[in-house]
Amino acid sequence: MAPFYSHPFDDDKLKEECGIFGVTGVVDASNFVALGLHALQHRGQEAGGIVSYHPDHGFNSARRFGYVRDNFTKADVMDTLPGQLAIGHVRYSTAGSKGATAIRDVQPFFGEFSMGGCAIAHNGNITNAIALRRELIERGSIFQSSSDSECIIHLMARSIQKSLAERIKDALRRVEGAFSVVAMTRTKLIGVRDPLGVRPLVLGRISDHGWALSSETCALDIIGADFVREIEPGEMVVIEGNKVESTRPFTPAKSRFCIFENVxxxxxDSIIGGRSVYETRRQIGVELAREAPVDADLVCPVPDSGTPAAIGYAHESGIPFGMGIIRNQYMGRTFIEPTDHIRNMGVRLKLNVNRALIKGKRVILVDDSVVRGTTSRKIKDMILEAGAAEVHFRIASPPTAWPCFYGVDTPERSKLLAATMSEDEMRDWIGVDSLKFVSLDGLYRAAGEAAGRDAASPRFCDACFSGDYPVAPSDKIEEGFEMKAAE
Structure with a gap:
């Protein structure tokens, strides 16, 4: 098999966390899960897995590297996953190893207990996983993976509760950080969100007898399921047959949903908190235009993630919108080995400038974020080489100055541009005529908080911008990470 490589120029974005999906009450549930995972592919392109249960064949699983479409559309794989109950996971690793030896880290994870088998898929990050793992190993647990999520299975094994659902509750009460979990037993589909609701999880209805749990509503659409509601922060739902039972196993806490889901x-095309993600992103562009106007001839998105904000900026500013950068839609994640020569081509294999539109224009480029800033510099060079008179960057998020420890793969703080430079220094380093970020208040307004951010009690987790971590990352603190000093 050919080596699996990432784009050599995709390291200037925060990487997706993971996507989880589960279905019960339908024939060939694994096929529904495969479709759902396909819709969630943007949340993780490294690997995927599906576990199903059939009364005559027991639990079966398939785990593969690469895209869902390349692995879970083939009869020789899907025929091995029979049953009316299945869960799945797409992965971008934030904990654990990568590479050909890491198939053991691909979820869902499975455990056989005295009362039957249980499979679990986890989106998020356990911030006390190192301490838990150390404790469990000292007590005799033998880990099969390097993933933090496997701690949940081992904690379940040590629980004295009489049912698997109660053991899941027991295990998750020991866990710190962020988690949305989809699990399955022989008869039940289970969904859980952490008390802060950092990561998303929604419930859907499939015709009269089926149910689905998903990271996002867009994956319900692909299987023709109706959106019922979001699983609430700190809630656990247990679905068996046509019955959905809800409990609150955790100490209540104020919700802190990840605001970067909106960015x-x-x-x-997903819905979050009753709001269209597209509309929120368009509104971020409106806020940007109000906060950071500039005389220019053209508003251009950095595709694809900058497009809705660019549309909002253009509409609010009255400056024409244009596709000044064209994305190569056929460049998959697997590509040729990134030699130095290929790396030096920068982003040109992925993005190309629409020269006829750009030449002689004062251009506003709208992007979703700046992490290291390396890609921003390359895009600026391409725009200037195409004949642009001026280049102005407008960023649809505040400066990313702090790493995320709740399920997002973020560079260490010293490698985040905003952690080491002021906005003016970033502008000069990237080499553009102006650089402006939407304010944190502006981002909150775009997400539906008319008064902006309440510093005393913020609605969202915005730690990557503010350094305000709702859950102390105890593992990282033990390793030497320094939290933001109290103001």
């Missing part, structure tokens, strides 16, 4: 991670 970048979620698909624009």
């Amino acid at each position: 970048y991670f979620s698909r624009p």
